Amino acid sequence: MSNKKEIPYKIYLEEHEMPKQWYNVRADMKNKPAPLLNPGTHKPMTFEELTPVFCDELVKQELDDTTPYFDIPEEILSFYKMYRPSPLVRAYCLEEKLQTPAKIYYKFEGNNTSGSHKLNSAIAQAYYAKKQGLKGVTTETGAGQWGTALSMASAYLGLDCKVYMVKCSYEQKPFRREVMRTYGASVTPSPSMDTKVGQKILAEHPGTTGSLGCAISEAVEVATSTEGYRYVLGSVLNQVLLHQSVIGLETKAALDKYDIKPDIIIGCAGGGSNLGGLISPFMGEKLRGEADYRIIAVEPASCPSFTRGTFAYDFCDTGMVCPLAKMYTLGSNFIPSANHAGGLRYHGMSSTLSQLYADGLMEARSYEQTKVFEAAQEFARVEGILPAPESSHAIRAAIDEALKCKETGEEKTIVFGLTGTGYFDMYAYQAYNDGTMSDYIPTDEEIAASVAGLPKVD
Amino acid sequence: MSNKKEIPYKIYLEEHEMPKQWYNVRADMKNKPAPLLNPGTHKPMTFEELTPVFCDELVKQELDDTTPYFDIPEEILSFYKMYRPSPLVRAYCLEEKLQTPAKIYYKFEGNNTSGSHKLNSAIAQAYYAKKQGLKGVTTETGAGQWGTALSMASAYLGLDCKVYMVKCSYEQKPFRREVMRTYGASVTPSPSMDTKVGQKILAEHPGTTGSLGCAISEAVEVATSTEGYRYVLGSVLNQVLLHQSVIGLETKAALDKYDIKPDIIIGCAGGGSNLGGLISPFMGEKLRGEADYRIIAVEPASCPSFTRGTFAYDFCDTGMVCPLAKMYTLGSNFIPSANHAGGLRYHGMSSTLSQLYADGLMEARSYEQTKVFEAAQEFARVEGILPAPESSHAIRAAIDEALKCKETGEEKTIVFGLTGTGYFDMYAYQAYNDGTMSDYIPTDEEIAASVAGLPKVD
Numbered sequence: 019m020s021n022k023k024e025i026p027y028k029i030y031l032e033e034h035e036m037p038k039q040w041y042n043v044r045a046d047m048k049n050k051p052a053p054l055l056n057p058g059t060h061k062p063m064t065f066e067e068l069t070p071v072f073c074d075e076l077v078k079q080e081l082d083d084t085t086p087y088f089d090i091p092e093e094i095l096s097f098y099k100m101y102r103p104s105p106l107v108r109a110y111c112l113e114e115k116l117q118t119p120a121k122i123y124y125k126f127e128g129n130n131t132s133g134s135h136k137l138n139s140a141i142a143q144a145y146y147a148k149k150q151g152l153k154g155v156t157t158e159t160g161a162g163q164w165g166t167a168l169s170m171a172s173a174y175l176g177l178d179c180k181v182y183m184v185k186c187s188y189e190q191k192p193f194r195r196e197v198m199r200t201y202g203a204s205v206t207p208s209p210s211m212d213t214k215v216g217q218k219i220l221a222e223h224p225g226t227t228g229s230l231g232c233a234i235s236e237a238v239e240v241a242t243s244t245e246g247y248r249y250v251l252g253s254v255l256n257q258v259l260l261h262q263s264v265i266g267l268e269t270k271a272a273l274d275k276y277d278i279k280p281d282i283i284i285g286c287a288g289g290g291s292n293l294g295g296l297i298s299p300f301m302g303e304k305l306r307g308e309a310d311y312r313i314i315a316v317e318p319a320s321c322p323s324f325t326r327g328t329f330a331y332d333f334c335d336t337g338m339v340c341p342l343a344k345m346y347t348l349g350s351n352f353i354p355s356a357n358h359a360g361g362l363r364y365h366g367m368s369s370t371l372s373q374l375y376a377d378g379l380m381e382a383r384s385y386e387q388t389k390v391f392e393a394a395q396e397f398a399r400v401e402g403i404l405p406a407p408e409s410s411h412a413i414r415a416a417i418d419e420a421l422k423c424k425e426t427g428e429e430k431t432i433v434f435g436l437t438g439t440g441y442f443d444m445y446a447y448q449a450y451n452d453g454t455m456s457d458y459i460p461t462d463e464e465i466a467a468s469v470a471g472l473p474k475v476d
Numbered sequence: 477m478s479n480k481k482e483i484p485y486k487i488y489l490e491e492h493e494m495p496k497q498w499y500n501v502r503a504d505m506k507n508k509p510a511p512l513l514n515p516g517t518h519k520p521m522t523f524e525e526l527t528p529v530f531c532d533e534l535v536k537q538e539l540d541d542t543t544p545y546f547d548i549p550e551e552i553l554s555f556y557k558m559y560r561p562s563p564l565v566r567a568y569c570l571e572e573k574l575q576t577p578a579k580i581y582y583k584f585e586g587n588n589t590s591g592s593h594k595l596n597s598a599i600a601q602a603y604y605a606k607k608q609g610l611k612g613v614t615t616e617t618g619a620g621q622w623g624t625a626l627s628m629a630s631a632y633l634g635l636d637c638k639v640y641m642v643k644c645s646y647e648q649k650p651f652r653r654e655v656m657r658t659y660g661a662s663v664t665p666s667p668s669m670d671t672k673v674g675q676k677i678l679a680e681h682p683g684t685t686g687s688l689g690c691a692i693s694e695a696v697e698v699a700t701s702t703e704g705y706r707y708v709l710g711s712v713l714n715q716v717l718l719h720q721s722v723i724g725l726e727t728k729a730a731l732d733k734y735d736i737k738p739d740i741i742i743g744c745a746g747g748g749s750n751l752g753g754l755i756s757p758f759m760g761e762k763l764r765g766e767a768d769y770r771i772i773a774v775e776p777a778s779c780p781s782f783t784r785g786t787f788a789y790d791f792c793d794t795g796m797v798c799p800l801a802k803m804y805t806l807g808s809n810f811i812p813s814a815n816h817a818g819g820l821r822y823h824g825m826s827s828t829l830s831q832l833y834a835d836g837l838m839e840a841r842s843y844e845q846t847k848v849f850e851a852a853q854e855f856a857r858v859e860g861i862l863p864a865p866e867s868s869h870a871i872r873a874a875i876d877e878a879l880k881c882k883e884t885g886e887e888k889t890i891v892f893g894l895t896g897t898g899y900f901d902m903y904a905y906q907a908y909n910d911g912t913m914s915d916y917i918p919t920d921e922e923i924a925a926s927v928a929g930l931p932k933v934d
Contacts, residue, residue, distance in 0.1 A: 033485070100569070192902070192906070193902035193906075199906075398659065441591075
């Protein structure tokens, strides 16, 4: 292939080409994402109401839907240089395996110890906490990527870090826990008896193995009741999408450097942090009428917020201590089946992405997890990287789109986000290798029951 | 620091700057490493004697101690591009933490799914096996990095791959096993009942948890008794050092690009694959009298081949089916204490490195594992990467040398090899985090007893 010589396998930006600003896609949206609401008054959350929970500077970012660019502070740029730029890789081997005329690229965010893109926002949130003179931060983690990322960022800045880890993950992923401990974080299985909300949930559901929504409630309670602490969140929020825009900005810079114009951009979606970050500059062009792209969100069939959820205000957490967000949601009590190993378990979705989806600016699809792991294995064998189950949703969609090109003969350029590595997901791979992995799709009745509990907002 | 602007955090060579040839350090050695001997006749092993075990082309490389450069085949260069060049990272954060005037660089080989430098030789050996029209390869693995690397390379080339995994690792590291299975390899705990040598060892030591030397014997037996198979080895051999020279060549090219001249080069040493690869071009300059460097091998105090072993002919394996190699050895029956979690467990050492060490061209030192994990944790917290226990031996030495510079005020430039990541070593990290990790240093009597079994060679 002649283009092998022109375009390197891995496009690494040079340091001076790295983004110096984050991009805020909301600034270019005509229909702005709906504001967070106070769960008591149903009025938009104010700066004053949010600052007991989040750092001041992050609240400003959260509420600002008009400023298109935010300077990345020098200290964060410096930290980014430890593991960024991440490579944009041409999947030559996968293309050859599929015998597709499509050109496939992936932005690989797994080359850091947190194993994912989560570090991009973790360092930003920890930085603002440190700058505000705080002692520490609290958070929740499910699979553990976010908790690991925040532990790393906190260790680097000398902040205390308290992680509430969904109990079933805490037990099934002891190694994730140990990575966080190596970085000096305290890790507590959630629900715990440390918090009122944990005690309440345990009293009502004694055998519960926890959920992200429940761990969020605990982390928020600890942050708001402990002097010098704030809560930080790894997804869903506007501020997180802002920080994660570094993924998309680097991707776009790398593509532009070689005059590559993508046709399709694909990202996996749980709460939206990766997808929102990856697509933001492309969506910006689309919103401004400068370019057009097909943008595809991929989610698990067992937790199908976009494809089967309701676009409405809902609680972000199980304990209902957080503000209400308007989003595609399955209901804050929705918990994916225990046999779901593929991550992306959050009941809701970023408000920004929800609005973009509602406005028809992106597509969404869902896959059952055995199909996802099939793609993961195929990818691993030819591209060398063992992908995270989450990321593998995007791989599945990219392969399917590339196979469509094979049928039609179209030479489309497909870019997808490879958010991380699967080194801590080997139980799931083992189930797949052993043929014992099963699929689960919630019934319409289950979803209807869980959505029935949505708060009533006029 | 003004040089922050000049020298990037991570020096990535461009594709066209990547080495196109491997460097064979033996060509520049006046005292050549002693040849492998036939264990029966004690005469040097011939091409004909070695080719039933190893691929023809690899035997040629093994026996050639005069050709300085070997072209890297195009297919291997292409595979290297999937994960190479690896970055040469300036450890700015570690330097700041240590408050040292020393400049510390590390060559990071962990950014691929095998998690280490092992892939550099795995793809080469698999390639020559494929080129020879073989069906498959056999090997042993301890911690699992080599087995994973070979599984990846075999999957890429469509070769069958049979891995004999030291039983205690097989049981303690099920996730490593699953990574290999994901890449389509068969993984058998060693000793097994599959082989005569395994049956014999199990009969003599029914409760044994295995050793590298034993797994080697099994893998060799299967390769030599199965049509279309050959054995491949991830360390010790000259051919492996040849392939691994890509590490050193890239390191040197990256340093040269920014006019950096190292004073001290540090690598961990088990069988010598990483150390030999990293130092080879620097050692070449030293051998040719063109430059001088301090070169330091670092090994675990619980398996101290260089620092407390005997320089003599010994078996490479427990079953004594392999040729004899002249090397620093603790005796082929030496097995490090079970509480040793830090890797680098091989009883012997590369013949090439052994000769260089005997000739006073490099230094060696050993560390107890708690000191190694202390360095690992310190490094992880500031540099972001969770290092493999093996690599952390080099970190320990680099930190100690940097602290010496702090005392003396010398601005030395230290380069060390960060061979891989510790994601599959979290049991060991857990023991360190929990304070339950202990150290073990073999007594003089234990080493004397094990060395007493060395074969008598005139």
